[in-house]
Amino acid sequence: MKIKIMTGDSSKDSKITKTIWGEKEKAAWLANQSVKRSYQHEVLAKIEALKGDFDVSQYGFLSYDPQRYPLFMLKTRNWNENNRNILITGGVHGYETSGVQGALRFLESAVLKYTDNFNFVVAPCVSPWGYETINRWDTAAIDPNRSFYANSPAESSAALMKKIADLNLDYTAHFDLHETTDTDNSVFMPALAQRDGTELVIWEIPDGFYLVGDTENPVDDFQTAIIHAVKKVTHIAPADEAGCIIGEPVTQNGVINYATKKLALCTGFSQSEFVTTTEVYPDSPKVTDEDCILAQVAAISGGLDYLLDIYPPDSKRKKVE
Numbered sequence: 146m147k148i149k150i151m152t153g154d155s156s157k158d159s160k161i162t163k164t165i166w167g168e169k170e171k172a173a174w175l176a177n178q179s180v181k182r183s184y185q186h187e188v189l190a191k192i193e194a195l196k197g198d199f200d201v202s203q204y205g206f207l208s209y210d211p212q213r214y215p216l217f218m219l220k221t222r223n224w225n226e227n228n229r230n231i232l233i234t235g236g237v238h239g240y241e242t243s244g245v246q247g248a249l250r251f252l253e254s255a256v257l258k259y260t261d262n263f264n265f266v267v268a269p270c271v272s273p274w275g276y277e278t279i280n281r282w283d284t285a286a287i288d289p290n291r292s293f294y295a296n297s298p299a300e301s302s303a304a305l306m307k308k309i310a311d312l313n314l315d316y317t318a319h320f321d322l323h324e325t326t327d328t329d330n331s332v333f334m335p336a337l338a339q340r341d342g343t344e345l346v347i348w349e350i351p352d353g354f355y356l357v358g359d360t361e362n363p364v365d366d367f368q369t370a371i372i373h374a375v376k377k378v379t380h381i382a383p384a385d386e387a388g389c390i391i392g393e394p395v396t397q398n399g400v401i402n403y404a405t406k407k408l409a410l411c412t413g414f415s416q417s418e419f420v421t422t423t424e425v426y427p428d429s430p431k432v433t434d435e436d437c438i439l440a441q442v443a444a445i446s447g448g449l450d451y452l453l454d455i456y457p458p459d460s461k462r463k464k465v466e
Contacts, residue, residue: 165342171286174336178280184214184273188236191249192217192269199252199267205304207274209284214273216304219252221264229317229456231259233267233445234305237290237321237411239275242434243425244322247441255442259449262458266312271411272301281333286340290323293414306414317456318367318448319417321410322441323357325350325391327428348391352429353382353399354440355390357422359412360402367419367451368400374447375399379425379432379440421448 166174192201199219207214235248248269256265270276272289282288283299292299293306330347338345354375356368372381381399382390393401405413405420412420423444425437432440 164339166286166340170340174286174340175284178278180277181279182277184270184277188245188249188270188273188276189215189217191253192219195219195249195252198222204268204308205300207284207300209274216268216271216273216301218308219265219267219269221260221266224264228262228264229452230264230266230314231449232309232316232319232415232417233265233269233322234271234319234411235268235322235441236270236272236276237301238281238288238323239270239272239277240279240281240328241322241324241326241425242276243324243427243437243441244423245270245276246438247322247423247425247445250438251442251445255446258446259453262453263317263449266309266314266316268305268308271305275301281329282336288337290411291409293411294409297409302411305411309415316415316417318419318452319412319415319421320445320448321412321420321422322444323422324425324427324437325355326426346392349385350428351382351385351390351424351426352431353380353426354444355382355399355401355424356444357405357412357424358396358400358402359405359420361404361406362418362420363396363402364419364421365397365400367448368421369397370451371421371423371444371447372397372399374443374450375440378443379436380429382424382426419448419452 200222201219203215204218205216233248236245248267274284287299289299289302292302297303327350334347335345358368384390384395388395390401396402412422423441425440427437
């Protein structure tokens with residue numbers, strides 16, 4: 146259910162005041178943010194531990210603090226040019242914890258089942274400042290997951306796009322790992338309305354896991370396979386009374402679609418044949434933090450199992466008609 150709340154004074158005899166943030170307001174917002182957890186200990190240490198099994202490279206840094214916020218990518222060792230390539234991204238919204246930890250856990254615990262048939266490119270924490278400060282935006286009050294376009298003003302998005310372009314690979318699938326939290330309505334949507342001087346729009350937060358596909362390329366069977374895999378780990382979000390999840394019509398159980406390219410979402414830039422954005426609900430009383438991480442791993446594994454079914458190992462990179 147979508148709810149619109151007008152900002153400013155909406156009385157009959159008054160004009161609605163809409164104040165768009167300038168540099169002063171953005172600086173004030175940034176000054177109010179604080180570090181709440183450690184990128185070094187919770188992410189970089191785990192990447193370091195994976196160096197024995199993956200090629201790890203730094204592809205950039207955040208200029209806000211280059212030493213504190215390097216950007217890292219992991220690639221399959223013993224790369225096989227005949228294998229299909231898979232892109233996994235986490236932490237595009239840094240505050241969405243299981244996206245980051247799920248990408249790392251997949252590499253730690255599940256990837257070896259698939260490396261005979263797939264090459265993997267993994268950026269586990271695209272927005273490390275957001276991870277540490279538990280923020281949706283970057284230091285310039287920009288949403289990285291609305292910023293995957295040419296000349297992007299979001300440093301983390303621009304750095305990832307440049308690295309992927311430099312690799313010059315084609316991707317069979319792109320998994321972008323996210324969460325939907327209660328703070329979307331209590332913190333981030335109100336901040337968005339204040340920043341842009343617009344109406345405050347909030348949605349009923351769905352209790353459970355769901356997926357966001359691409360309106361132009363929904364790959365319904367791929368999404369179904371992921372939902373079936375995740376159901377073994379955690380519950381799937383039901384539609385609201387209007388048949389929607391976060392304001393969008395449900396196309397099947399636990400799945401909605403967005404215009405990923407038009408909205409400049411992360412899955413929209415990779416030109417992958419199969420794309421999905423996972424959404425876990427960590428604030429549900431029915432789950433633990435560990436359940437959320439395992440749901441992300443199950444989502445990737447379920448999608449890969451589907452690809453193995455339609456692209457059997459002996460087919461390699463020959464597309465099935």
